[in-house]
Amino acid sequence: MADIVIFYELPERELNNAYLLKAEFERRGYSVALKDYWNYHEIVFPIKKKPKLVIAHSGYDNKDLERFTARFRPKIDKMLNMRYEQVIAERILNSTLHYPREYLKHMSFICWSEHIKEEMMKQGIPEKNLAVTGDIKTDFSNELFDSFYKTKEELGKEFGLDYQKEWVLFISSFTFNEYDPDEFLIRLNNNLEDGKYMQKWDIETKKIFMDWVKKFLEDHPEKEFIYRPHPAENNVVTEDINMSALEEKYPNFHYIGKYAIQEWVRPCDYLNTCLSTSIIDVYLLKKQCNILRPVPLDPGFDNPLLLHADYIDSYEDFEKANTNKSDNPFPISDEDVEKYYYFGDKLAYEAICDYAEKMIADDSFKNDFYPSNPTFSRIKFIIKKSLAFPKGLPTVFKSAIKNKSSRKSAMEPGNKNAEKISKIIKGK
Structure with a gap:
């Protein structure tokens, strides 16, 4: 051994x-x-x-x-x-x-x-x-590992993405669905009431967000949109069918779970998340990131890195943030990063x-x-x-x-x- x-x-x-x-x-x-x-x-x-x-x-x-x-x-x-x-x-x-x-x-x-x-x-x-x-995950954002990653062209050829277009990435943190049993909700939270709150927020947020995505795909066929599911995202059969249907209807929509998140942060032009701690990977690579909040979240349930961030809560702002490059300050402060990393x-x-x-x-x-x-x-x-x-x-x-x-x-x-x-x- x-x-x-x-x-x-x-x-x-x-x-x-x-x-x-x-x-x-x-x-x-x-x-x-x-x-x-x-x-x-x-x-x-x-x-x-x-x-x-x-x-x-x-x-x-x-x-x-x-x-x-x-x-x-x-x-x-x-x-x-x-x-x-x-x-x-x-x-x-x-x-x-x-x-x-x-x-x-x-x-x-x-x-x-x-x-x-x-x-x-x-x-x-x-x-x-x-x-x-x-x-340890942050090590992969160090220049030492630049040669580890695929180029945008290589990823494009592998997944059928046009590497000459701008890529929009959504880093999902949706890990609940309506079929989750009470035991699962309690396991991920401190009690059933909190578990049901997060389940409700998760489902409502995803529904509104996916409406944004569909409209964005129709308004901007010139961009490639990549939905990167959370590794623990609960993809029930109905959701797999829904995502496949979107990919079939919109050639510029791609549901890709393969590879670690750092592989996708590097080549993408616009980055978005709702709750994911993977925002630290975006921060270290000195790229911009949009924090999406179509449904308000009780601060007690929020990712502590995002408590003081600027949020996007409308389709109009979501569209603008993913079509116009911004030199705005990163949505989380250096002080908040250094507290946890x-x-x-x-x-x-x-x-x-x-x-x-x-x-x-x-x-x-x-x-x-x-x-x-x-x-x-x-x-x-x-x-x-x-x-x-x-x-x-x-x-x-x-x-x-x-x-x-x-x-x-x-x-x-x-x-x-x-x-x-x-x-x-x-x-x-």
Whole structure:
């Protein structure tokens, strides 16, 4: 087994980050294995050798923790949590839902800024277990990775976009639909009432926004419009049909989930979002971005980066913002960015690997991560799956036997990105 095991959940958000860490760890002499969180192979056939360090993409409580520990036959004792969601709405933070709980508090955690570190310390996490490194995703906006990305012409040829036209990008943050069960709404928010509020806002906002899009497509056939769904966007069958119908009706509309968001920020001429933290990628590339708010949002539910931003709330302003280049100040301030994102002398991936090496060398980072026996956890997971979602049980076993992800994804693991990133790291 590898020295270091890195888990990822949402490939579009995390896989390139995992490749980057892998390349740097290997440069430093470690062996590394990447594991898909939705691949159940190790749940049925657990890993027999204990790694020196396990890196988790996220996690909040014992239930999340056991999804990692159950994959190993020996007890693992050193874990680092990337905690990929750190810029969180006030209502959710006040509920402590997005802070680690129970045995998971024994992990070490990556913090994107000193402010976030201080908030984690208030939750009882020892300072020693908190590393302020910045957000690894922002590394890909550094000039070091310019050669990693496709050109506008290459993307145009791949997806049928006219690369000689101006491109308008919408970075979606719509993750709710009308069929979401109460358990899902509670899971993403601090209670059912808040969950239903966000569900209602999400659905109403998307409906009005899509009306804007249709009118814009009709008014401006000279522009290419790219709808980039959130990696966790819940595309029910009816929505897939609706998006396909739009693509069929409007040749200049493109619904594309493939590739990480940084791939699309670079070539696009006009950028838009409602709530996405990916606005930081736009900021770092020194491009303009429009914050769309056709429906007002309670500040307690808002992305804290966007609380003081200038919003667009009408089609007329939306059209103007996406047809006339502007030299207006960026809609969020440097001070708000620096509160949530640290940029030090090193890139984040280097600082993360430095801290990981410290953890590997220092046995004071060893901890107990076992609310229950690993074998019992595996059996419990399978029983719970069969009782709660019996139709999904075959999916678990199919994933386990074939050693493949159980989740359909727009960005499958592949060697091309890994090779490009490795080449960049080795050639520094």
